Amino acid sequence: MSDFDAEPGHYGYTFGGREAIGEVKPGTPITLRTLDCFGGKVRTVDDLPSRVCEFPYLNPVTGPLHVQGAQPGDTLAVHVVSLTPSAPVGISSTFPHFGALTSTGLTRTLQAPLDERVWLYDIDLDRQTVRYQARNSAYAVDLPLAPMLGTVGVAPAAGEVRQTIVPDVHGGNLDTPLLGPGATLYLGVNVPGALLALGDGHARQGDGEVCGVAVEVAMDVTIVVEVISGVPTGTPRLETDTQLVSLGAARPLEDAFRISQEDLVRHVAQLTGLDLLDAYQLVSQTTHARAGNVVDPQYVMSGAIDKRYLNGAVAYGGVHDRLRAV
Amino acid sequence: MSDFDAEPGHYGYTFGGREAIGEVKPGTPITLRTLDCFGGKVRTVDDLPSRVCEFPYLNPVTGPLHVQGAQPGDTLAVHVVSLTPSAPVGISSTFPHFGALTSTGLTRTLQAPLDERVWLYDIDLDRQTVRYQARNSAYAVDLPLAPMLGTVGVAPAAGEVRQTIVPDVHGGNLDTPLLGPGATLYLGVNVPGALLALGDGHARQGDGEVCGVAVEVAMDVTIVVEVISGVPTGTPRLETDTQLVSLGAARPLEDAFRISQEDLVRHVAQLTGLDLLDAYQLVSQTTHARAGNVVDPQYVMSGAIDKRYLNGAVAYGGVHDRLRAV
Amino acid sequence: MSDFDAEPGHYGYTFGGREAIGEVKPGTPITLRTLDCFGGKVRTVDDLPSRVCEFPYLNPVTGPLHVQGAQPGDTLAVHVVSLTPSAPVGISSTFPHFGALTSTGLTRTLQAPLDERVWLYDIDLDRQTVRYQARNSAYAVDLPLAPMLGTVGVAPAAGEVRQTIVPDVHGGNLDTPLLGPGATLYLGVNVPGALLALGDGHARQGDGEVCGVAVEVAMDVTIVVEVISGVPTGTPRLETDTQLVSLGAARPLEDAFRISQEDLVRHVAQLTGLDLLDAYQLVSQTTHARAGNVVDPQYVMSGAIDKRYLNGAVAYGGVHDRLRAV
Amino acid sequence: MSDFDAEPGHYGYTFGGREAIGEVKPGTPITLRTLDCFGGKVRTVDDLPSRVCEFPYLNPVTGPLHVQGAQPGDTLAVHVVSLTPSAPVGISSTFPHFGALTSTGLTRTLQAPLDERVWLYDIDLDRQTVRYQARNSAYAVDLPLAPMLGTVGVAPAAGEVRQTIVPDVHGGNLDTPLLGPGATLYLGVNVPGALLALGDGHARQGDGEVCGVAVEVAMDVTIVVEVISGVPTGTPRLETDTQLVSLGAARPLEDAFRISQEDLVRHVAQLTGLDLLDAYQLVSQTTHARAGNVVDPQYVMSGAIDKRYLNGAVAYGGVHDRLRAV
Incomplete structure (x- = not known):
């Protein structure tokens, strides 16, 4: 059981604009559960994300958590103690007009989108692997399990509210493989209590998250936070x-x-x-x-x-x- | 003694537009000497590159070498056998309006340029280190020697001639730390004999070559090449x-x-x-x-x-x- | 007297996140007053914006206005009937690390910022001119008055709240000289009532707003709106x-x-x-x-x-x- | 008859790397003929450019012309006296992976290319129009004839040779609708005689040349040049x-x-x-x-x-x- 389960009301789709779901104390380990980026709606290769998910209900983050003592101008240190996939299967996909090797809503072209396809990865916690299995051939290969959090952030400055999919100075969808167990993330605090939220666990991810989707999985998370008073941090x-x-x-x-x-x-x-x-x-x-x-x-x-x-x-x-x- | 010393006539400042200085045989090791990117003109911290160097006489490459049997449509494999700095000191610098953290001739602003400054790095081949020494304080630290070639390329397609500082599909100033001893570079061949040239040795370099200049040093180079007939390569x-x-x-x-x-x-x-x-x-x-x-x-x-x-x-x-x- | 004066409580610094200050009827002309982008705090050439203004209290927009009948999925048409500067002097400036020909918080360099300088433009409504007067010489020239609104937008989708300085699919700081009297702007509606707000009047502006600041001036505005039901608009x-x-x-x-x-x-x-x-x-x-x-x-x-x-x-x-x- | 017809030997596909085809005198009008960007090979809607044209034989420019007295460090002024289409039909097309609203060889994606299609425009010199005729419907509309030169340049600096399709500081494929009759283009001179060449006439073009191809047509050109001695020009x-x-x-x-x-x-x-x-x-x-x-x-x-x-x-x-x- 976690301090904060991923139950309705415990997660959301923005940084800012939401009330804290609880208060946490610096120095004390906190356990929580995060949903995968699809909110658990993609379960088979036939669950195409563009059909089973509904914009903007994507990339849920658990929280926000009010951190005792955090004040604007401080820095919040978020240390990742452990990350354990809480589902036996990780999920990836292509998604129409999303990803690095396709035109998108910003890099627009008149071309047709790539096909949408889902891949399932068996996760083996004993061997610490995830298994890539091609969809159109028998090709398969084990890849190292390398759990990380794609999305960690606080409430933005200036009253802004941002979708969780946006990375910016408040954190958000940073998607760096460096943010795994043993790493400490530093974020500037913009509002009292910081309002920390996190999610988008990846069983592993290549640099750039090229197709737009990592090996997505719900995650059991343990973190511990600290507040560095009076020390601002401008970019994560x-x-x-x-x-x-x-x-x-x-x-x-x-x-x-x-x-x-x-x-x-x-x-x-x-x-x-x-x-x-x-x-x-x-x-x-x-x-x-x-x-x-x-x-x-x-x-x-x-x-x-x-x-x-x-x-x-x-x-x-x-x-x-x-x-x-x- | 090298097969190709870096004597006048043996090096140039473009890919394309120059005659081969010699012919080389696939499968046979080739030794050559390359000048540093300043052509050896920066020797002390008072030799500001913008004063002692003269555009476009920068980033000389030794060659070009006519590779026997290489034909348009083939791929040239260039294997780096060894790289040994041939000078005891590596050189770096800032340069006005050049680098990633300054406005440049392309990313133009109205701001004044950063100061121009030269750093010298003692190279210790025994310990395999280069020594960073701050200019404005006593701070010093040894960094691992990690030799690489910044610039390797062939004559471009379509009759083009490019300055050596430009990276493109013909190779050129690729500046990747991956191109060290033990690596094989694959380049598409555009003209008979490929017309391979190389230079811009770095004792080491961070990703991005952020300030625009690595730890530059003349280099003793051993390579061996092979031609893969009828197999084109579109990008290096x-x-x-x-x-x-x-x-x-x-x-x-x-x-x-x-x-x-x-x-x-x-x-x-x-x-x-x-x-x-x-x-x-x-x-x-x-x-x-x-x-x-x-x-x-x-x-x-x-x-x-x-x-x-x-x-x-x-x-x-x-x-x-x-x-x-x- | 306007339907909506630019009194405290009538303007804000975000799109989204604020309650409507009033309800307006499609088809009926609406008059309102907008503050200049400095909120009126820059009055002389000695009022450097970085000193007299306080982030994020910049670029205020009057509103938001609840448009009767506007529903998500509709398009809001905002027709600009007239724009009249309500101050005799327009203001421009440079601003540290803001503008196209300087490094910025996003296009970061290590260079010092450009000097901050304020220019005042006399506005002549009879001759329909604004007068450029150099700060460091006697050079002066009359430019045509060409009033426009820099910032017009509605509440964003997905619960987002954005600073007024950001242009995006909800409108915002579009800064196009085309948005003057006689123009109709079409914006997709994301929330009931659309929550239209506008400001950032320019006595004139060159394409690109190169130095980051147009000839800024408080403005008397007359608009009339219409709702096009069931017709979405994806980008303004x-x-x-x-x-x-x-x-x-x-x-x-x-x-x-x-x-x-x-x-x-x-x-x-x-x-x-x-x-x-x-x-x-x-x-x-x-x-x-x-x-x-x-x-x-x-x-x-x-x-x-x-x-x-x-x-x-x-x-x-x-x-x-x-x-x-x- | 022109001073320089577009006969074989009179045109080429690079700036730099070619001998002058003739010498011209400042102040004296020069007449010449330019081929269209396809070299005349696209004549019907069935002549798909990717089939009838052969890379790099695209975008031919007539020249280069040695301008008497032009020296490195000077500026060459090229005044366009008149431009008259020398064919009754202008040609446009899409081209696989070329254009602004498609992925390209640089902005690469995994998507299929857009269809390749050719459009023919009847040119009416009396009415000064070109006629757009849709390929997949009866829609047609007359557009103003607005002749311009897409490509005008001189030999690049530093011994470089560039394909004519590249715009840079030496000029080249500038593609600005401003370069029509009555305009004067200023180019920095890099080599003795400047080695001016030009081509790529457009009967008209929208800003951005969005689909990658204007209304292309062979052109009768009259220019007159002047050399401004000792005055350099850094960008056109x-x-x-x-x-x-x-x-x-x-x-x-x-x-x-x-x-x-x-x-x-x-x-x-x-x-x-x-x-x-x-x-x-x-x-x-x-x-x-x-x-x-x-x-x-x-x-x-x-x-x-x-x-x-x-x-x-x-x-x-x-x-x-x-x-x-x-």
Whole structure:
């Protein structure tokens, strides 16, 4: 049993615009259940998403949770303790005019959409694999289970309410494979209590979420949060045991890249005392730049630096290590 | 001594438009020397590139080499056997209106350029490191030596001549860290003999070559080439012992991403017999999407799949393994 | 006196998320007053916007107005009867990291911002001019007064709330010079009553609103609205006495262009009975493609066709001509 | 009879890489004939371009012409005296994976291409019209004849050779409807004699050349050129009797926009003595920003200012007025 099950009333389709479903305490592990991005409506290969799902009821997030003590101008650290698929089968699909290798509602053409097709992935928790099975041939192959959360965010600034599918400075549909167990996500707080919500669990995902849909699955989630008072965070950041990461959400993709790298340069400068050009140089020779998603209304790029190049400097006062120890 | 030293007459600043400096035989190792991207003119931190270098005499490539038997419609496989910096110091810099975090001649603004600054990196071949030393503080840190070639290409199609700094379907300034020792690059051949040229060695580089300049260094290069007759290659591909990679060069960056992923999907479909949508799905859940450079007249993204997911399928008739064994 | 003055409580900074300030009747002229985009806080050249204005309290819109009978799935036609500047002086400025020829929060660089500077334009209603006066020289020139509304929109779909500065399918900060007296704007209705709001009057504006700020001025506005029941509109459209126009809001700019042209092609096909390719061809040889703004979180392009090429076909059942006659 | 007929040997498919076919004298009218972009191979609606044309033999330009006295660093002014279609029928078409409303070789998707279709336009020189005739219905309408040259350029800098279909700083496939009779195009000279070539006549074209193909027609052309010594031009500019125009060629489209507007701001500043911010302001309130093409390897935007706002300042020493008078 979770602290917050994914029952009606416990999830929604926006960041902002909804009341907290509960209050949580920094430092105490929280368990919750998230629905898959289809809200559980796609169960067989014949359940075409465009038929069984109804816009805008897609990509539900569990929450929002009121975090005690979080105030505008603070940073909320969300540490992912564990992620366990709560269904035996993961689901992926194509979807008409959604994805990176099709025209879309924004990159419009006059062409016909690609066919809609559903794939089911057997999940083997013992072997820690998900099984790809082709639909039009006998081809199959096991892929490593690599659970992550596609969508984590807080209420946006300026009274905005955004669909969960949009990634932006408030978090949202970031879709980075880096956001798995052991990672800490940093989000700027815009409203009292932050109003954290999360969902869109992926059993695994390639960079860019190319076809628009990962191996989607309901998830049992354990997180622990902390509030870093008086420290703002402008664009989502992330920390693992080995890397510091900045996330940029924008279009075109080079702007997402620019945001992630500029923020990383400024973060490294602040942590190391390097001036801006010296930090620019260090980042240039060390950064990892991977696509998050290239399918949503805004794209995501991650910019990461290995912490070993920071000569011991520690981000956000060492909160990652503290939460990791919980 | 190399088969082809980087003496005047042995290098140039374009792909296409130049006569071969020699003929090379498939299957036989070739040694050559490449100049750094500044042509050796930046030697101290006071040698500002915009003063000591003269446009368009930048980014020299050694060659072109006429490859015996290469014909339009073939693919040229270029296997990198070894790369050894031939200078003890690598060089990086900012450059006015060049780089990802500045306005440029294409992304124009009315703002003043960033300061121009040069960094020198001591290269330690024994420890396999390059040493970052800040210019405005005592901060220093060793980074792993990770040699690669920034620029490898053939003569373009349709009689075009392109500056070496441009990446496109003929190769050119691809700037992917994947192109190091042990990698095989596949390029479509457009003219008899292919007219291969290469240069722009990097002691190391972060993804995206963010500030526009890697740790630049003259390089001793050993390659071995093979011609795959009658097999065209539309956009550059690359193979390592563990990955198959497609490279896309375009602007905006999402188009570079689309090209790399679309080509990877088609390649995987061809190798595995999967239909296009099944291949799209497999790639979506497994691909690695990293920035090559986000600073040149065209940007580069790489799309990679781990070969272990291909159930034994082998690209280009196994040429990578054969060249690896040379 | 207006039906709706721009008093506190009568204006806001979002589309969606606010209660109607009044109900209006289709077919009956409505008068209202709009504040300038600075909310009247910039009065002299020394009132730098970044000092006297406070984010997110920018770009106020008067409303929202509940339109009787408007239901989701309908189209709201908003006809601009007249626009009269209600202040004798229009204001423009640069603004740090905002505009097309500067790095911004999305197109980030490490460069310093441009200087912030305010310009005042004397408005002469008799001569119908606004006077450009340089700040750093005696250069001055009269420009034609060409009043328009920068921002007109309805409550977004899916429960979203957007800042007024964002243009999207619900309208918003479209910033097209085409939206002046005599024009009819068509917006899809997402909520009962549509919740129309408008503001951001410009005494004039060049295409693209290049520096990010037009000649901003409070405005006396007369509009008349009509509801076209059961006819959805996907992206904002506009009609003048001579042109049919589709507006696309997106980034990068080519996606805004694609949306505007694709919608225009489909509209022309529907009105003329041409098949899609024949309509594509007719639009290709006749369209006018102008930048709306290239400075906001999303850019706008307009795609227009002269109505005389439509052989008498009439959009939306002739509502433009009816409203024009009011 | 023309000074330069479009006979074999008189035209080619690149800028750069070809010898001059003749020498021309500044100030003396030159007549020449240009082929249509298909090289005359599409004659009926059954001549599908992808079948009858062979890449890269597309978009032929007549020339290059050696202009007496033109030296690197100069500007070449090319004044279009007259353009007369030399065939009675103009041709347009769709083309697989080419155009703005289809996926392309750069904006790649997995979708099937649009159908390829050819349209023929009867040209009536007396009535100055071209007749659109739908292929799949009886719909027809006369459009104004508005002849223009799609492609005008000189040899590129740095020894590059570019296909004629590429627009860039050397000119090339600019595709702006502004380049008709009475206009003067300004191009920077890169090689002795400039090596001017031109072609791709359009009987008319909408902004953006949306489907990728205008109303293409062979053209009788009269131009007169002048060399402005010692005055460089960085990106193509254009002048008409009423407007000064800067052209930007780049991707994404906002970069083409930025180039055109930044160059216009700098040009206005230079002509009027305004400082950069004052010129930025004046341009922002007056500029016309229209799409050139949004279909080629690089897109084009034009940025124009009405000359009447320049208080009598004259560009390039008044060469436009002098050539207009010839």
